[in-house]
Amino acid sequence: MRMLSRNATFNSHGQDSSYFLGWQEYEKNPYHEVHNTNGIIQMGLAENQLCFDLLESWLAKNPEAAAFKKNGESIFAELALFQDYHGLPAFKKAMVDFMAEIRGNKVTLDPNHLVLTAGATSANETFIFCLADPGEAVLIPTPYYPGFDRDLKWRTGVEIVPIHCTSSNGFQITETTLEEAYQEAEKRNLRVKGVLVTNPSNPLGTTMTRNELYLLLSFVEDKGIHLISDEIYSGTAFSSPSFISVMEVLKDRNCDKNSEVWQRVHVVYSLSKDLGLPGFRVGAIYSNDDMVVAAATKMSSFGLVSSQTQHLLSAMLSDKKLTKNYIAENHKRLKQRQKNLVSGLQKAGISCLNGNAGLFCWVDMRHLLRSNTFEAEMELWKKIVYEVHLNISPGSSCHCTEPGWFRVCFANLPERTLDLAMQRLKAFVGEYYNVPEVNGRSQSSHLSHSRGQSLTKWVSRLSFDDRCSIHGR
Amino acid sequence: MGFTLSNQQQLLSKMATGNGHGENSPYFDGWKAYDSDPFHVTKNPNGVIQMGLAENEMCFDLIQEWVLNNPEASICTAAGVNEFKDIAIFQDYHGLPEFRNAVANFMGRVRGNRVTFDADRIVMSGGATGAHETIAFCLADPGDAFLVPVPYYPGFDRDLGWRTGVQLIPVACDSSNNFKVTRAALEAAYEKAQKANIRVKGLLITNPSNPLGTVLDRDTLRSLVTFINEKKIHLVCDEIYAATVFSQPSFISIAEIIEEDIECNRNLIHIVYSLSKDMGFPGFRVGIVYSYNDDVVNCARKMSSFGLVSTQTQHLIASMLSDNEFVERFIAQSAKRLKARHMRFTMELAQVGTSCLKSNGGLFVWMDLRRLLKEQTFEAEMVLWHTIIHEVKLNVSPGSSFHCPEPGWFRVCFANMDDKTMEIALSRIRNFVAQYKEPIAPRKNNRYWQSNLRLSFQSRRMDDIMMSPCMMSPHSPIPQSPLVRAT
Numbered sequence: 001m002r003m004l005s006r007n008a009t010f011n012s013h014g015q016d017s018s019y020f021l022g023w024q025e026y027e028k029n030p031y032h033e034v035h036n037t038n039g040i041i042q043m044g045l046a047e048n049q050l051c052f053d054l055l056e057s058w059l060a061k062n063p064e065a066a067a068f069k070k071n072g073e074s075i076f077a078e079l080a081l082f083q084d085y086h087g088l089p090a091f092k093k094a095m096v097d098f099m100a101e102i103r104g105n106k107v108t109l110d111p112n113h114l115v116l117t118a119g120a121t122s123a124n125e126t127f128i129f130c131l132a133d134p135g136e137a138v139l140i141p142t143p144y145y146p147g148f149d150r151d152l153k154w155r156t157g158v159e160i161v162p163i164h165c166t167s168s169n170g171f172q173i174t175e176t177t178l179e180e181a182y183q184e185a186e187k188r189n190l191r192v193k194g195v196l197v198t199n200p201s202n203p204l205g206t207t208m209t210r211n212e213l214y215l216l217l218s219f220v221e222d223k224g225i226h227l228i229s230d231e232i233y234s235g236t237a238f239s240s241p242s243f244i245s246v247m248e249v250l251k252d253r254n255c256d257k258n259s260e261v262w263q264r265v266h267v268v269y270s271l272s273k274d275l276g277l278p279g280f281r282v283g284a285i286y287s288n289d290d291m292v293v294a295a296a297t298k299m300s301s302f303g304l305v306s307s308q309t310q311h312l313l314s315a316m317l318s319d320k321k322l323t324k325n326y327i328a329e330n331h332k333r334l335k336q337r338q339k340n341l342v343s344g345l346q347k348a349g350i351s352c353l354n355g356n357a358g359l360f361c362w363v364d365m366r367h368l369l370r371s372n373t374f375e376a377e378m379e380l381w382k383k384i385v386y387e388v389h390l391n392i393s394p395g396s397s398c399h400c401t402e403p404g405w406f407r408v409c410f411a412n413l414p415e416r417t418l419d420l421a422m423q424r425l426k427a428f429v430g431e432y433y434n435v436p437e438v439n440g441r442s443q444s445s446h447l448s449h450s451r452g453q454s455l456t457k458w459v460s461r462l463s464f465d466d467r468c469s470i471h472g473r
Numbered sequence: 474m475g476f477t478l479s480n481q482q483q484l485l486s487k488m489a490t491g492n493g494h495g496e497n498s499p500y501f502d503g504w505k506a507y508d509s510d511p512f513h514v515t516k517n518p519n520g521v522i523q524m525g526l527a528e529n530e531m532c533f534d535l536i537q538e539w540v541l542n543n544p545e546a547s548i549c550t551a552a553g554v555n556e557f558k559d560i561a562i563f564q565d566y567h568g569l570p571e572f573r574n575a576v577a578n579f580m581g582r583v584r585g586n587r588v589t590f591d592a593d594r595i596v597m598s599g600g601a602t603g604a605h606e607t608i609a610f611c612l613a614d615p616g617d618a619f620l621v622p623v624p625y626y627p628g629f630d631r632d633l634g635w636r637t638g639v640q641l642i643p644v645a646c647d648s649s650n651n652f653k654v655t656r657a658a659l660e661a662a663y664e665k666a667q668k669a670n671i672r673v674k675g676l677l678i679t680n681p682s683n684p685l686g687t688v689l690d691r692d693t694l695r696s697l698v699t700f701i702n703e704k705k706i707h708l709v710c711d712e713i714y715a716a717t718v719f720s721q722p723s724f725i726s727i728a729e730i731i732e733e734d735i736e737c738n739r740n741l742i743h744i745v746y747s748l749s750k751d752m753g754f755p756g757f758r759v760g761i762v763y764s765y766n767d768d769v770v771n772c773a774r775k776m777s778s779f780g781l782v783s784t785q786t787q788h789l790i791a792s793m794l795s796d797n798e799f800v801e802r803f804i805a806q807s808a809k810r811l812k813a814r815h816m817r818f819t820m821e822l823a824q825v826g827t828s829c830l831k832s833n834g835g836l837f838v839w840m841d842l843r844r845l846l847k848e849q850t851f852e853a854e855m856v857l858w859h860t861i862i863h864e865v866k867l868n869v870s871p872g873s874s875f876h877c878p879e880p881g882w883f884r885v886c887f888a889n890m891d892d893k894t895m896e897i898a899l900s901r902i903r904n905f906v907a908q909y910k911e912p913i914a915p916r917k918n919n920r921y922w923q924s925n926l927r928l929s930f931q932s933r934r935m936d937d938i939m940m941s942p943c944m945m946s947p948h949s950p951i952p953q954s955p956l957v958r959a960t
Contacts (some may be wrong), residue, residue: 003740007609008772052558059549067550068540076540077533082756083749118599118758123781129636130489134615155610155636155776189542193484226484264484276848278564279784294476294490298496299636301600302606303780307756312549312785 007155021148022381026391031417041421043393046202046359047238048276050333051326055275058322068308070321070437076313082307085300087116090299091314094451098317099269102235102327108306115285115296116310116460118303120270121230122282124151124196126303130295137190139181141165143362143398143405146204150222161185161192164401165363170353173197173212178219178453185357194226194264195219200233200243203407204362205338205355205435207237213249221261225328228266235274235327237357238335247286271313273359274330280309334359334411337418341410343424346399348429352408352461359411366404368433377403385410388428390421478743488636495631503858507868514893522898527683528889529717529753531810532803536752543886546783546792559577567776568597572787575794576761580746582800583716588728590763596636596773597787598760599780601713601747603630607762607780610742611772612707613639613674620644620662622654622678624839624875624882626683635676642666642673643691646840646880651830651888652685654678654693657699664687674881675707675741676700681714681724682882684875686832687838688718694730697739707741716751716804718834719812739765750836756761757786811836811888814895818887821899825906829885836888840869843881845909854880867898894901 031039068076096109134157163181165171229246237243272278353362369376395405512520544552577590598604617636718724744763750753829838872882
């Protein structure tokens with residue numbers, strides 16, 4: 001008899017994907033400004049480190065929130081005992097207000113429809129447990145966050161059927177691709193329970209257009225299925241077109257609680273990206289469906305948010321001056337940082353998808369591939385990791401259908417490190433591809449290996465070292 | 474492909490619409506009465522006193538003092554804010570090394586340093602609730618089973634079975650031998666499963682026991698280890714109440730047993746722990762999976778992504794539990810206060826002819842009210858329970874909700890209130906027992922009989938639960954009643 005469960009025995013946790021393997025290499029040889037200047041620069045981690053100063057200065061001015069105090073009284077015991085899976089009312093109110101503010105106050109959200117979870121990881125898994133049975137499926141546009149394979153499929157037994165998006169239209173969702181995915185599921189005898197999109201998109205770094213959102217709503221309405229919108233990056237939409245939440249579109253289309261689709265549209269949120277607090281494990285589920293809220297609330301028992309953290313963030317997010325200022329500064333700094341990355345890439349003759357959100361760029365290195373294959377993409381990726389010493393994420397790990405795309409993060413490292421990374425990349429492209437820079441764009445798509453290195457050098461035995469920490473999106 | 478849009482239930486999973494969450498158990502029903510009429514020493518002195526909640530409020534003064542004296546333990550104070558960024562960004566599912574070290578250190582000290590724990594085997598989870606589910610996901614497939622001695626904590630049905638599809642098979646224990654787990658009972662339960670073609674993957678024990686408040690003796694523990702090794706099944710030991718043992722016989726951890734001269738495949742041994750009971754921190758969600766099986770450690774660690782401990786909390790705990798002087802003082806004081814509280818409680822009860830199972834740990838007593846039952850049935854137990862809630866105004870937990878095979882037992886918690894409240898609770902019990910020398914029979918016009926409290930054990934339909942706002946959850950928001958989950 002197998003001693004452990006199937007969950008434990010097979011690797012459906014997805015952590016053998018290249019996305020995570022790159023981490024391993026970084027962990028072995030991390031860049032340090034002083035101690036390891038030749039190390040690997042981490043650009044595979046979608047973290048937001050740009051605005052901690054704002055939070056730290058708020059903390060300095062608001063010592064009570066930190067010291068387990070409220071109105072001068074110690075509330076330590078009260079907090080330590082508080083395990084109500086409905087969450088601290090003040091915190092939920094602050095969360096929905098913050099979410100509404102990010103949406104330009106174009107929507108009002110009800111704290112009673114919010115369920116707190118231990119990060120978006122838990123929120124997404126909980127949604128799937130609530131909406132689908134083992135063997136059923138959700139449709140997800142590619143490319144998508146590699147963690148979804150674990151979060152949505154592993155313990156739930158639910159399948160993901162991809163909606164194949166391509167660069168021909170900037171990876172947007174179309175009626176055709178939606179329908180094709182649905183048919184594919186039918187062919188595989190998988191009952192589709194919903195569509196899950198990430199908006200703004202990871203890894204594309206773009207916001208969904210109003211048109212796409214209308215399309216999605218019509219589609220789920222027509223098929224009678226759910227729509228989950230993971231809006232974890234909603235606060236990172238730093239330039240136009242502005243972020244449009246699915247909640248806003250529901251309102252636009254006069255969908256209210258009397259319309260059927262109202263109850264089948266749900267949102268996932270988290271403070272890990274917008275506020276840069278992934279360690280605090282603050283995720284949320286928002287649903288208009290009372291049954292989903294009730295079931296998800298019970299399930300949140302398996303991953304509640306620490307009351308200590310709820311209390312701190314409740315105070316922080318209730319400070320409207322802070323939130324207003326933070327949202328604006330965050331946009332400003334992200335915009336600048338993205339601009340630096342894009343210009344650095346251009347100098348290396350590399351372009352990227354025109355992005356307006358997120359903590360990364362979707363970079364086009366198709367012209368650097370030996371052939372239009374995923375093998376060639378892996379070869380290029382390994383060179384970038386082992387020779388250029390940059391950890392970036394290959395598109396294949398995001399299930400992209402076209403080889404040659406890479407996700408490169410820009411908000412998790414200091415500017416000077418970003419500059420260094422771009423210099424390395426430029427040098428690499430120059431050496432390997434002998435491509436002269438003309439107006440910042442590469443002239444040739446033909447590859448010539450100037451060094452004649454054997455490709456087998458790049459095939460390494462990437463044994464899975466469990467010391468890899470793996471949440472970063 | 475299409476299905477009726479009007480039937481909302483079809484659009485959700487079976488898991489979401491079923492009753493596997495277990496919140497229909499009568500265990501949670503008593504909360505309703507408490508929630509609608511909660512005791513307050515000045516504002517509502519006639520309200521229902523909450524004695525269904527296994528919380529430890531005995532030592533907050535010590536903790537508060539420590540927090541005040543250690544501002545750097547909080548990443549938000551002037552003393553600690555320089556660490557804010559690094560802590561807020563840290564999402565490694567291995568957890569902060571200092572956190573794991575501190576927890577391993579604490580676990581060892583709670584066991585009198587008779588064993589040490591390896592920090593690399595400490596895996597985080599969303600409370601013990603998350604730990605149990607994770608263990609079940611790691612060890613068993615849907616349809617597999619765990620043997621669990623009765624009576625057991627009602628939450629296990631949800632924690633181990635709801636989303637995992639795992640079933641629990643009771644191992645019969647009764648008062649004839651003080652609810653001890655016998656080899657015969659284990660064999661019988663195992664055989665029953667075999668006959669029903671159910672694959673048993675493990676045995677789950679809680680030591681110290683909830684709801685009994687007793688510890689397992691060395692012989693019993695050894696026989697359990699022998700049993701699981703013979704059957705080649707896992708042993709999951711929930712030691713969440715380890716530091717609540719306040720008198721002899723001492724607590725013996727499974728960690729100690731496997732170091733003795735006994736044949737044991739360590740890959741079968743796993744411990745669930747938490748700071749919710751020993752420290753009184755249920756709100757901080759610090760659950761631990763500790764396994765001697767490397768594959769389980771690896772798998773559980775990956776699964777911990779679904780319920781990591783907030784790094785803000787990890788940081789605080791790391792600081793607190795590596796303060797050895799504080800830890801030793803806390804453990805000693807906690808035991809002392811629990812002992813005093815327990816002694817006062819049991820002595821007062823004994824004086825009015827009410828006995829409890831002899832216990833030396835936990836945050837509760839296992840009260841024997843069998844003589845007050847009109848007949849030895851669970852229906853009679855429910856009647857008695859309703860009387861206790863509505864007339865005596867105490868929320869206690871009926872034994873049936875713990876799957877106790879004998880009617881008439883009640884779990885009564887004593888560590889979640891101050892001395893004053895406890896005295897009031899005791900006086901109510903004294904009056905009640907004095908009044909009801911005869912077994913309780915239902916009165917014809919007893920309005921409580923007609924109340925919404927369920928009298929049957931059938932599961933409610935989902936819409937019943939939805940329609941009744943109080944039953945949406947047995948929880949109340951802070952500050953009226955700080956607790957939400959009866960544990």
